[in-house]
Amino acid sequence: MTLLKKGFRFLASYELSVVLLALLLVVVFLGTVEQARIGLYAAQENYFYSLVAWFPQGAPVASPLPGGYLLSVLLCVNLLCGGLLAAPKRWRRPGLLIGHAGVLMLMGAGFVSFHLADEGHVTLFEGQSSDRMVSYHEWQLQVTEPGPEGRRFILSQDRIEDTPPYQWKDFTHPDLPFTLRTGLYLPNARPVMESTSAADGVALVPERPAENRESNLPGITLRLEGPGASVVDGIVWAGEQAPWVAEVAGKQYVIQLARRSWPLPFTLRLDKFTHERHPGTSIPATFSSALTVREAGAERQVDIRMNAPFRHRPHTFFQASWGPQDAREGEPLYSVLAVTRNPAEDWPMHASLVISAGLLLHFVQALLAHLRAEAKRRAAP
Numbered sequence: 001m002t003l004l005k006k007g008f009r010f011l012a013s014y015e016l017s018v019v020l021l022a023l024l025l026v027v028v029f030l031g032t033v034e035q036a037r038i039g040l041y042a043a044q045e046n047y048f049y050s051l052v053a054w055f056p057q058g059a060p061v062a063s064p065l066p067g068g069y070l071l072s073v074l075l076c077v078n079l080l081c082g083g084l085l086a087a088p089k090r091w092r093r094p095g096l097l098i099g100h101a102g103v104l105m106l107m108g109a110g111f112v113s114f115h116l117a118d119e120g121h122v123t124l125f126e127g128q129s130s131d132r133m134v135s136y137h138e139w140q141l142q143v144t145e146p147g148p149e150g151r152r153f154i155l156s157q158d159r160i161e162d163t164p165p166y167q168w169k170d171f172t173h174p175d176l177p178f179t180l181r182t183g184l185y186l187p188n189a190r191p192v193m194e195s196t197s198a199a200d201g202v203a204l205v206p207e208r209p210a211e212n213r214e215s216n217l218p219g220i221t222l223r224l225e226g227p228g229a230s231v232v233d234g235i236v237w238a239g240e241q242a243p244w245v246a247e248v249a250g251k252q253y254v255i256q257l258a259r260r261s262w263p264l265p266f267t268l269r270l271d272k273f274t275h276e277r278h279p280g281t282s283i284p285a286t287f288s289s290a291l292t293v294r295e296a297g298a299e300r301q302v303d304i305r306m307n308a309p310f311r312h313r314p315h316t317f318f319q320a321s322w323g324p325q326d327a328r329e330g331e332p333l334y335s336v337l338a339v340t341r342n343p344a345e346d347w348p349m350h351a352s353l354v355i356s357a358g359l360l361l362h363f364v365q366a367l368l369a370h371l372r373a374e375a376k377r378r379a380a381p
Contacts, residue, residue, distance in 0.1 A: 012082035020078060024071045030055055031068070041137075041213035049114075076107045095362025102354030109347030117342040118262055121320065124270035124289075125334045131267040133315075133339040137213040138260040139238065141220065143180065146252050151175065156260070160220060161185040168223065177249040178232075183221030191219070191237055204235050218257060224248055262341070264315065266295035273335045275322060287322050289335040304337060316340045 010016060031047030038046075038057055047053045050067035083100030120133035141155040153173055160182045163169040168181040186206045194203035204219040219237040226232070226248040234244050236257050243256035268291050275287035288305035293312070304310045310317040320338035327333055 008081060008086070011077055012086040013078075014082070016078050017075070017082065020071055020075045023066055024068065024075070027053060027065060027068050027071065030065070038211070042209065042211075072107065072110070076104065076111075079104055079107070093362065093365060095358045095360070095365060098358030098361065099355050100358075102351045102356075102358055105354060106348055106351035109344040109351060112344040112347070113342050116344070117340060119341075120260075120262065120339050122264075122268060122317070122337045122339055123334055124268065124337075125332050126270050126273055129267050129269040129294075131264050132261045133264055133341070135260040135262075137216065139218055139257050140260045141182070141236070142254075142256055142258050143176070144254040146254075155180075155182075157185075157218075161187070177251070178224045178226035181223040181225060183223070185218065185220045187218050188216040189219035189237060190217070191235065191240075200234070202235060204237065220257065222255065224253075266293050266312070268293060268337075270335055271301070273322065273333055275333070287319060287335075289319060289337065311345075314341050314343055314345055316342070316345065 027047050030053075031043045034047065034055075034057065035043040042057065046057045046067075048068035051070045053065045053067040054062040055065055056062060079100060083103070084097060087097060087100070118133070118135075120135045122130050122133055124130060139157045141160055143153040143155075145151050153176065155171060159171075160169070163182050163184055165184050168183060171180045171182065186204055188207040188209050189204040190207055191202050192205050193201055204221065207217075210216050217237065217239040219235060222234050222236060222244075224232040224234075224246055230248065232246050232248060234246060234255070236244050236255055238257040240256075243254045245252050245254055247253075270289055270291055272290040273287070274290070276285045278285045286306055288303060288308075291302050291304065291310075293300050293302055302310045304317055304319045306319050309319075316339070318338040318340075319335070321336040322333055323336070324331075324333070
């Protein structure tokens with residue numbers, strides 16, 4: 001019991017809070033500086049989203065540091081133990097307890113957003129409609145049956161990217177006449193001619209991940225094992241002009257890597273895209289999209305501009321960019337709307353209200369106590 005008490009006191013101590021905040025400051029500083037060298041996504045993955053960070057990343061000799069994810073979890077535990085469980089429960093001063101609860105709620109919003117939020121985009125030309133959002137950097141392996149209404153079988157990126165080198169990972173489905181074996185998944189790759197490759201003399205070689213994660217073109221080696229011990233080898237690369245069509249048991253199957261997408265509960269139609277440039281330059285000054293939202297048979301018009309997003313339940317649409325950037329006068333332009341689907345979108349606002357209410361209550365009570373004490377001191381002989 002003594003050991004448990006000591007452990008709890010350590011987790012609830014101010015000393016641990018100071019150390020965790022200092023380490024978090026160091027990790028944020030290093031991650032911000034490293035963005036210029038290794039890119040935004042790599043810095044986020046190494047310094048902010050990990051349990052252990054390595055500095056400098058990619059160097060032959062790197063020093064381990066606690067990652068931002070680990071520090072945030074420990075800080076949340078420290079706040080829970082010290083700010084709520086070990087704090088004195090005095091109903092005359094509930095403001096600090098309410099404020100600490102609001103901070104925990106704010107950290108919980110970040111945890112839920114990190115694990116459950118989806119990010120993507122909707123890209124439309126004028127007159128086009130869409131009811132799906134497409135991921136910027138998540139991919140999925142698709143196997144489509146032949147025919148206009150052929151079924152589609154999907155393997156998500158996290159299921160195929162952890163295959164060890166020189167090994168195969170098997171996937172089966174009762175409606176597919178073959179076993180799909182996935183080889184090494186390369187986050188960014190390029191095809192090269194190689195005479196020893198079983199996939200029509202083409203092999204994949206790894207490329208250094210791009211600083212802009214959306215520019216990566218992944219690839220994977222596949223093997224289809226069908227009836228009669230038939231084996232079909234091939235590679236699938238995200239940058240290929242046409243998907244791989246494999247024939248198994250007399251049927252052709254279309255296999256490709258495509259960006260992950262999610263359905264939207266409504267349809268968006270781009271009615272008009274407007275952009276303005278700074279006078280005498282090609283630098284965009286402002287751009288906006290006029291859209292029609294169609295849902296359950298009803299339509300309404302919305303306008304999405306820079307710094308003026310459109311919110312619809314858990315979805316938030318931002319005016320992100322447009323293109324093509326080299327379009328001539330009169331050529332059609334497309335609008336890119338960044339989409340965030342976050343189940344905890346409103347939690348930070350609610351947490352801020354809770355924190356503000358707790359601090360306000362605490363300050364009011366402290367002020368009243370001070371005024372009462374001053375009145376007693378002045379009334380004393």
